[in-house]
Amino acid sequence: MIQFVKHNDVDTEKWDKCIRKSVNCLPYAFSWYLDIVVSQWDALVLNDYEAVFPLPCKSKYKITYSITPFWVQQLGLFSLTCSSFSRVNEFIEAIPNSYRYIDLNMNFNTHLSPASFSKIRTNNNxxxxxxxxxxxxxxxxxxxxxxxxxxxxxxxxxxxxxxxxxxxxxxxxxxxxxxxxxxxxxxxxxxxxxxxxxxxxxxxxxxxxxxxxxxxxxxxxxxxxxxxxxxxxxxxxxxxxxxxxxxxxxxxxxxxxxxxxxxxxxxxxxxxxxxxxxxxxxxxxxxxxxxxxxxxxxxxxxxx
The missing domain is CATH 3.40.630.30 (Gcn5-related N-acetyltransferase (GNAT))
Known part of the structure; x- marks a missing residue:
């Protein structure tokens, strides 16, 4: 089950273990790195941290939004197994409606279907x-x-x-x-x-x-x-x-x-x-x- 977890409730030990052992590990997704680049981040978590999806969080005029922070190129879904990446749409659909605007870079192992999401841009790396x-x-x-x-x-x-x-x-x-x-x-x-x-x-x-x-x-x-x-x-x-x-x-x-x-x-x-x-x-x-x-x-x- 995919759960939305508020920042203070994230088990950072389990989180970092998942990132470190993920098949698509990137340094940006470790808890210490996220803590530096953004004042608050929430998360989507599959079961007992089998896969995770960080949500950098900001608020302006009482509107919550999630954008890729400065000094971060890629975030998105990180998983211990390749099979979870087929569920990326489920993760995105699990982002609470309280997030009114989303502008997030996925990672090289997260592939979204243009048929499912109207605004997708591909970047070079x-x-x-x-x-x-x-x-x-x-x-x-x-x-x-x-x-x-x-x-x-x-x-x-x-x-x-x-x-x-x-x-x-x-x-x-x-x-x-x-x-x-x-x-x-x-x-x-x-x-x-x-x-x-x-x-x-x-x-x-x-x-x-x-x-x-x-x-x-x-x-x-x-x-x-x-x-x-x-x-x-x-x-x-x-x-x-x-x-x-x-x-x-x-x-x-x-x-x-x-x-x-x-x-x-x-x-x-x-x-x-x-x-x-x-x-x-x-x-x-x-x-x-x-x-x-x-x-x-x-x-x-x-x-x-």
Whole structure:
């Protein structure tokens, strides 16, 4: 039986065990991660936590809604067995009517029928399995990427592990962040908390690239689940781009993690240029769906 469970009644030990052992485990769905990115989340639970469906919860003007939080790409249904995914429609139908507006990204293993739900959008997400030797992984690299790696290797770039979260965040804010006005201070604060907690739990890692004169060029933050590592956040600089620092950084991780069996998740992208960059490593598209359900009163419905 699928039950709706309020946030305070969720058994987080059973919840996290279900996420950890699920066939489609993603780091976003662990209770500690959800607690950081949203002030409240409720849940749909099958039997004794055999499958779970997180519902991030917000309220405005006494209207409750559920949207995918910042720093989360995919949620949806997580299950110990593949058989539960055929019941995804039942889970969505079990979302209480008190949730008047829903805008949630499903995960790569949750497939909705357009015939059942009118507003479904498919998004791109590129991944590469690191289940073979590095030499085999490198065979999938594009010629342009190989040229950039050669450039990076000739510029005496140095890889540094476990730098501070603020170093990476400030690098981003001084570069691309200057132009992304929808990033708020509280979003960066939540990201910093995710980084600190993940590193403390041994499921997060910050990797940086420095050039000559100890100049910070590029960096990335990775968050791990048992079978997947997600590229959650990156920072770059004009000099880093010129010296091929980001390709050098990702390639360095691939060298260390080849034959590990984990999936490297680039966490995107619908952006053409980013998609081409990810594909240059031999990544393939593992798409996911976005679901919108609008139960707002008629006077508000057309504002969404």
């Amino acid at each position: 590129f991944v590469i399995p690191l289940d073979k030797p590095y030499s085999a992984v490198k065979k999938g690299y594009s010629k342009n990427l190989l040229r950039n790696l050669k450039k990076g290797n000739s510029n005496n770039l140095q890889l540094f592990k476990n730098d501070s979260p603020n170093s990476l965040i400030n690098l981003f804010r001084s570069d691309k962040g200057k132009y992304l006005k929808h990033f708020r201070d509280e979003d960066y604060k939540r990201l910093e908390t995710i980084m600190h907690v993940a590193v403390h739990k041994n499921c997060g890692q910050i990797l940086m690239v420095y050039g000559e004169g100890n100049r910070l060029l590029a960096g990335m933050f990775l968050v791990f689940s048992p079978r997947r590592v997600v590229l959650l956040f990156t920072g770059n600089s004009d000099e880093g781009r010129a010296l091929g620092a980001m390709p050098f950084l990702i390639d360095s991780f691939f060298k260390e993690s080849a034959n590990s069996g984990i999936v490297f998740d680039f966490e995107g992208s619908n952006n053409h240029d980013l998609a081409q960059f990810y594909k240059s490593f031999g990544a393939v598209n593992e798409s996911y769906q976005n679901l919108k359900i609008n139960r707002l009163p008629s006077v508000l419905k057309y504002f969404k």
